[in-house]
Amino acid sequence: MADSYSFMQEQYTKILKTYLEEKNEIGLYQAQQFSKKVLENQISPEEVVSLHIEALEHFFPDLPQGARDSFDFLIEIMMGYGMAYREHQILRDKQKELESEINVAASMQQTFLPDEIPEMDTLDVGVISVPASKMSGDYYHFVKDDNDCIGVAIADIIGKGVPAALCMSMIKYAMDSLPEQRLQPGALLENLNRVVEQNVASNMFITMMYGSYDSRVHHFYYSGAGHEPGFYYNKAEDSFEELYAKGLVLGLNRDTQFREYHKKVEPGDFIVLLSDGVTECRTDDGFIEREEITRLIRQYSDLSAQEIVDNVFYQLEKLQGFRLRDDFSLIILRRKV
Amino acid sequence: MNLDIRTEEKEDYNLLHVSGEVDAYTASQLRESLLPLTEKEGASVIVDLSNVDYIDSTGLGIFIGALKSSNHYNGTLRLVGLNARVKRLFSITGLDEVMDIEEEEEAQ
Amino acid sequence: MSVQSNVEVHSEWGIVSARQAGRNLAKELGFGGVDQARFTTAISELARNIYLYAEQGEIIIETVENSRITGVQRGLKITARDRGPGIKSIREVMEDGYTTSGGLGAGLPGVKRLMDEFDIDSVTGEGTEITAIKWLR
Numbered sequence: 001m002a003d004s005y006s007f008m009q010e011q012y013t014k015i016l017k018t019y020l021e022e023k024n025e026i027g028l029y030q031a032q033q034f035s036k037k038v039l040e041n042q043i044s045p046e047e048v049v050s051l052h053i054e055a056l057e058h059f060f061p062d063l064p065q066g067a068r069d070s071f072d073f074l075i076e077i078m079m080g081y082g083m084a085y086r087e088h089q090i091l092r093d094k095q096k097e098l099e100s101e102i103n104v105a106a107s108m109q110q111t112f113l114p115d116e117i118p119e120m121d122t123l124d125v126g127v128i129s130v131p132a133s134k135m136s137g138d139y140y141h142f143v144k145d146d147n148d149c150i151g152v153a154i155a156d157i158i159g160k161g162v163p164a165a166l167c168m169s170m171i172k173y174a175m176d177s178l179p180e181q182r183l184q185p186g187a188l189l190e191n192l193n194r195v196v197e198q199n200v201a202s203n204m205f206i207t208m209m210y211g212s213y214d215s216r217v218h219h220f221y222y223s224g225a226g227h228e229p230g231f232y233y234n235k236a237e238d239s240f241e242e243l244y245a246k247g248l249v250l251g252l253n254r255d256t257q258f259r260e261y262h263k264k265v266e267p268g269d270f271i272v273l274l275s276d277g278v279t280e281c282r283t284d285d286g287f288i289e290r291e292e293i294t295r296l297i298r299q300y301s302d303l304s305a306q307e308i309v310d311n312v313f314y315q316l317e318k319l320q321g322f323r324l325r326d327d328f329s330l331i332i333l334r335r336k337v
Numbered sequence: 338m339n340l341d342i343r344t345e346e347k348e349d350y351n352l353l354h355v356s357g358e359v360d361a362y363t364a365s366q367l368r369e370s371l372l373p374l375t376e377k378e379g380a381s382v383i384v385d386l387s388n389v390d391y392i393d394s395t396g397l398g399i400f401i402g403a404l405k406s407s408n409h410y411n412g413t414l415r416l417v418g419l420n421a422r423v424k425r426l427f428s429i430t431g432l433d434e435v436m437d438i439e440e441e442e443e444a445q
Numbered sequence: 446m447s448v449q450s451n452v453e454v455h456s457e458w459g460i461v462s463a464r465q466a467g468r469n470l471a472k473e474l475g476f477g478g479v480d481q482a483r484f485t486t487a488i489s490e491l492a493r494n495i496y497l498y499a500e501q502g503e504i505i506i507e508t509v510e511n512s513r514i515t516g517v518q519r520g521l522k523i524t525a526r527d528r529g530p531g532i533k534s535i536r537e538v539m540e541d542g543y544t545t546s547g548g549l550g551a552g553l554p555g556v557k558r559l560m561d562e563f564d565i566d567s568v569t570g571e572g573t574e575i576t577a578i579k580w581l582r
Binding site: 156158159160201202203204205207225226227228229244246247248249252253276280287326 | 361368393394395397398399401402405406422429430431432434435
């Protein structure tokens with residue numbers, strides 16, 4: 001520290017001398033470069049004033065006393081900046097610490113999500129889930145049973161970031177602790193709702209859509225708890241319809257019942273499940289229409305399910321200037337021919 | 338985004354005028370104004386949302402919290418003047434069936 | 446031989462007197478310009494805390510010595526003592542960013558950084574005592 005100060009003192013005196021003698025832009029450029037060094041060496045503002053007065057006394061031994069005293073005054077003025085500067089350095093380190101903590105939490109959170117999509121002879125599945133910041137409030141889950149039935153859940157936890165992520169771990173464990181035997185979507189949501197109702201704060205809630213695809217007969221059964229409607233693509237008619245299951249959000253009323261809906265899925269038909277981060281996509285002109293999403297899906301519908309979701313995400317991300325406002329999740333289940 | 342909240346005390350109820358966007362950043366402001374009003378026995382609260390263009394899920398959570406509190410104190414909570422976008426949110430989440438909600442009146 | 450200076454703080458005049466006493470001692474001991482300013486700022490901040498939160502208290506400034514192999518190290522010690530309300534959570538006030546509500550107030554962590562040693566004791570309802578030392582370099 002003291003070494004670097006005397007070294008800096010020498011340097012400062014030298015470049016100030018050059019400048020005072022030649023008074024040109026090169027000198028000022030050297031001053032600008034020196035200011036970077038000052039920061040690198042963590043020299044605080046009041047020390048810079050001190051460098052200056054010491055150099056000045058060196059050049060002008062007859063410096064008037066008043067001018068000399070005025071620098072003591074300036075040092076005092078710079079003390080506030082000095083204190084702020086040192087605090088800033090500490091806060092910067094703290095921020096780094098927090099960031100690395102969040103990075104660890106974020107990678108832990110990734111383990112809550114399935115690491116692979118189930119491979120099926122009958123279904124082509126595509127999934128993308130991207131958090132707006134580091135932690136996500138979107139959750140999805142796949143489960144495949146011995147009878148070739150696949151269960152799929154998509155959930156959106158209120159808010160985003162760390163609070164949503166904490167709540168998500170609860171959902172994950174609640175899903176894992178459900179009875180082993182396969183539950184019908186409605187019954188599953190009723191079970192989950194009781195867990196959530198008991199465990200969340202009064203202004204928290206979760207929306208979810210749960211579906212079960214029976215590959216033997218190609219029926220899709222689904223129920224919803226206040227979740228953003230998805231889409232159903234009818235290949236024969238080349239048309240989209242809304243996939244909506246009315247139901248109250250999880251965590252509000254203990255005794256909520258969930259109605260079960262059902263679709264017969266034909267070859268080439270597909271089911272689109274999404275979070276509101278997809279539909280509440282916002283550009284400078286306002287929110288995008290739901291039709292924009294179906295238009296994009298149709299544009300890429302010749303590709304695999306995974307390629308469709310990847311492309312739709314890319315286009316919507318681009319529309320928003322590559323800045324996500326909300327967590328984004330999109331799942332497509334397409335019946336193979 | 339800004340949120341403006343004005344509370345009007347009527348004879349037997351409180352009227353809350355809200356304007357702006359209720360999202361993750363402004364939600365706490367709404368909670369501070371709304372929640373205490375519901376925390377009195379039998380309190381009646383009306384929230385006027387006709388100047389609210391957008392509510393996100395955090396905002397919705399505030400209304401759910403207020404509803405729970407209002408039910409706990411045997412009060413009533415009513416939301417009026419919801420635009421189509423806001424109304425859709427309450428409808429999708431099933432809240433329109435457990436809350437007293439009134440849509441924006443059609444322009445004459 | 447140790448030199449000591451006691452200053453009562455119950456007005457902004459008290460703050461100025463404490464600064465003055467501190468600066469005089471720092472000069473006598475041979476502190477450089479920047480270190481004088483740092484030492485005085487620390488006194489100023491501690492005295493200001495007494496004035497703002499405890500209304501009354503005292504600042505004691507004294508010379509201290511520390512024997513080392515390299516010789517005797519000399520320094521200045523500030524003791525800020527008050528019978529104010531005390532500090533409920535010392536951990537909170539020692540946290541950076543806690544009291545930075547504008548102005549020069551880098552708070553107690555800021556004072557700690559201006560000095561070489563820092564110690565604080567506080568009992569709710571009884572008062573606070575802060576001691577801090579700056580060694581001559």
